[in-house]
Amino acid sequence: MKKLTQEDIKHTAFLAHIKLSKNDIEKYEKELNSILSYVDILNEIDTSDVKETSQVTDISNRKRKDIDSSSLPQSEALSNTKNKARGYFVTKK
Amino acid sequence: MNLEKLSIKEVHEKLIAGEISAVELCKFHLERAEKFNKTHNAFTTITNEFAVKQAEEADKRIKSGKNITILTGIPFSVKDVFSTKGIRTTAGSKALDNYIPVYTATVIQKLFDAGAVMIGKTNCDPFAFGASNENSGYGPVRNPWDRKRVPGGSSGGSAAVVAARVGYYSIGSDTGGSIRQPAAFCGVSGLKVTYGRNSRYGLFAMGSSLDTPGVLAKSMEDTAIVESIMSGNDEKDSTSSQRSTPDYFKELSKKVDFSKIKIGLPKEYFIEGLDKNIEKATIETAEFFRSLGAEIRKVSLPYTKYALAVYYIIVPSEISSNMARYDSLRFGMEKGEGYAERLLESRMEFFEPEVKRRIMLGTYTLSAGYYDAYYKKAMKVRTLVRKDFEKVFSEVDVVLTPVSPTLPFEIGEKADDPLAMYLADVFTVTANIAGIPGVSFPAAHIKDEEGKKHLPVGVQILGPQFSEELILKLAHSYQGKTDWHEKMPELDL
Numbered sequence: 279m280k281k282l283t284q285e286d287i288k289h290t291a292f293l294a295h296i297k298l299s300k301n302d303i304e305k306y307e308k309e310l311n312s313i314l315s316y317v318d319i320l321n322e323i324d325t326s327d328v329k330e331t332s333q334v335t336d337i338s339n340r341k342r343k344d345i346d347s348s349s350l351p352q353s354e355a356l357s358n359t360k361n362k363a364r365g366y367f368v369t370k371k
Numbered sequence: 372m373n374l375e376k377l378s379i380k381e382v383h384e385k386l387i388a389g390e391i392s393a394v395e396l397c398k399f400h401l402e403r404a405e406k407f408n409k410t411h412n413a414f415t416t417i418t419n420e421f422a423v424k425q426a427e428e429a430d431k432r433i434k435s436g437k438n439i440t441i442l443t444g445i446p447f448s449v450k451d452v453f454s455t456k457g458i459r460t461t462a463g464s465k466a467l468d469n470y471i472p473v474y475t476a477t478v479i480q481k482l483f484d485a486g487a488v489m490i491g492k493t494n495c496d497p498f499a500f501g502a503s504n505e506n507s508g509y510g511p512v513r514n515p516w517d518r519k520r521v522p523g524g525s526s527g528g529s530a531a532v533v534a535a536r537v538g539y540y541s542i543g544s545d546t547g548g549s550i551r552q553p554a555a556f557c558g559v560s561g562l563k564v565t566y567g568r569n570s571r572y573g574l575f576a577m578g579s580s581l582d583t584p585g586v587l588a589k590s591m592e593d594t595a596i597v598e599s600i601m602s603g604n605d606e607k608d609s610t611s612s613q614r615s616t617p618d619y620f621k622e623l624s625k626k627v628d629f630s631k632i633k634i635g636l637p638k639e640y641f642i643e644g645l646d647k648n649i650e651k652a653t654i655e656t657a658e659f660f661r662s663l664g665a666e667i668r669k670v671s672l673p674y675t676k677y678a679l680a681v682y683y684i685i686v687p688s689e690i691s692s693n694m695a696r697y698d699s700l701r702f703g704m705e706k707g708e709g710y711a712e713r714l715l716e717s718r719m720e721f722f723e724p725e726v727k728r729r730i731m732l733g734t735y736t737l738s739a740g741y742y743d744a745y746y747k748k749a750m751k752v753r754t755l756v757r758k759d760f761e762k763v764f765s766e767v768d769v770v771l772t773p774v775s776p777t778l779p780f781e782i783g784e785k786a787d788d789p790l791a792m793y794l795a796d797v798f799t800v801t802a803n804i805a806g807i808p809g810v811s812f813p814a815a816h817i818k819d820e821e822g823k824k825h826l827p828v829g830v831q832i833l834g835p836q837f838s839e840e841l842i843l844k845l846a847h848s849y850q851g852k853t854d855w856h857e858k859m860p861e862l863d864l
Contacts, residue, residue: 295715296715317745319677332750361701
């Protein structure tokens with residue numbers, strides 16, 4: 279498997295919305311490569327005829343009844359932030 | 372009276388007989404909680420006022436003789452990854468240091484409705500990411516058997532509190548062993564249910580296809596009592612099962628016909644690196660069941676050695692997706708002005724290193740060009756691990772294995788090597804990958820290297836999906852004839 283470069287780490291951090299320091303970049307380069315080389319063991323297995331498992335209990339298309347029910351009041355939905363005005367969340371671009 | 376040593380059933384009887392009030396019982400345990408927390412850091416929040424209020428309500432119920440359940444007035448604790456309305460819920464992360472949920476997780480609400488009394492929220496690895504509790508933003512919990520050592524994780528606070536007999540049980544969560552492994556490290560009993568048996572609504576999402584809420588308690592009897600009330604379908608969790616739930620507690624009183632029970636010992640769990648004493652304890656547990664009449668068979672789960680790799684692709688991938696919601700705008704700690712800056716600054720400042728590591732890893736394994744090589748590949752091997760178990764359960768009823776390859780390790784021992792830490796989960800992740808239930812219970816005590824401290828050893832029984840009743844009964848039979856689960860650490864509480 280291809281080795282992650284510092285450029286890959288920077289790109290991944292960008293995708294993950296995480297700001298990294300120079301030290302972090304070096305640390306994650308080392309740690310992620312070590313973990314990814316471990317998981318490489320999976321390539322020993324031929325899975326060309328195997329279907330994926332995304333969930334284990336085989337429940338599908340569970341729907342709730344289409345009836346009115348109470349939802350979270352505005353005041354409670356906004357209770358964990360100071361970024362609010364007139365019942366909305368507020369943020370600068 | 373040694374109130375702390377009583378079983379749930381015994382305390383219930385005392386409450387009903389009026390020998391003690393729920394408020395007295397609650398205050399007794401709140402005091403223990405304060406003392407224990409000073410030395411072992413097991414709680415993120417001790418909910419003094421809330422608990423006393425719930426206890427007063429419980430006393431009213433008991434006095435009126437109406438609406439009484441076996442949990443009415445019984446103190447318990449909750450891992451801080453379950454939402455509790457009006458009570459700070461940190462998930463063990465500084466990113467949520469100021470977060471007050473506006474709703475309560477379904478499994479916790481069911482216990483509240485039964486009249487249970489919550490004395491506190493327990494410390495854990497942040498968002499349940501970890502196997503030692505050392506990743507917590509609030510400092511590590513200490514193992515009650517030896518303060519130098521970890522209590523396991525991520526439900527380490529819950530396991531430590533139950534071991535110290537602070538409250539009568541604790542609600543934890545298990546995504547890759549987070550109930551079973553700390554239960555083993557602290558010498559208590561734990562149940563990881565079939566995926567979907569207990570509602571995930573209000574549990575902070577980690578690996579959504581693997582997460583299961585569950586119970587840690589002193590015994591399998593207490594575990595069964597709580598699980599009977601907690602389990603069942605929930606409209607708010609579309610993955611929760613619609614199967615009916617047995618009264619597990621009632622089922623325990625029915626005798627097991629051991630002549631019909633076949634227990635498998637999977638050879639892939641007895642590998643190099645497994646502590647010899649733990650291996651011995653597991654074999655002795657099998658011998659115990661043989662002496663009751665069960666058949667013990669060697670079996671094989673050939674894909675076991677790939678399970679940990681599957682886990683450490685699927686979990687970070689699902690984590691990176693779940694953690695994308697934390698933008699610090701609507702809740703949580705924030706730093707920086709404007710949406711984009713706040714997003715980056717807050718996530719950098721407040722997420723613990725392990726949180727960032729898992730987000731980074733999962734973002735990479737899901738990113739364009741790598742999805743097929745990692746996530747899709749892992750989902751395919753997941754199918755093979757699942758089929759392994761299906762095949763084995765056509766030969767035997769359950770399998771018996773060690774929980775952890777090692778005894779509780781020392782704080783800091785594995786801190787610089789994330790991969791070594793991940794290997795602590797090697798025997799527990801398989802159950803989550805296959806969605807099957809497992810019980811963990813103490814089966815030996817071993818002296819540490821210096822021959823001073825006693826450390827508990829746990830074993831686990833895994834069964835087919837929705838076989839909670841059977842595995843609880845087997846472990847309960849074990850506890851009926853042994854006393855490992857009654858041993859307590861020496862603490863001054």
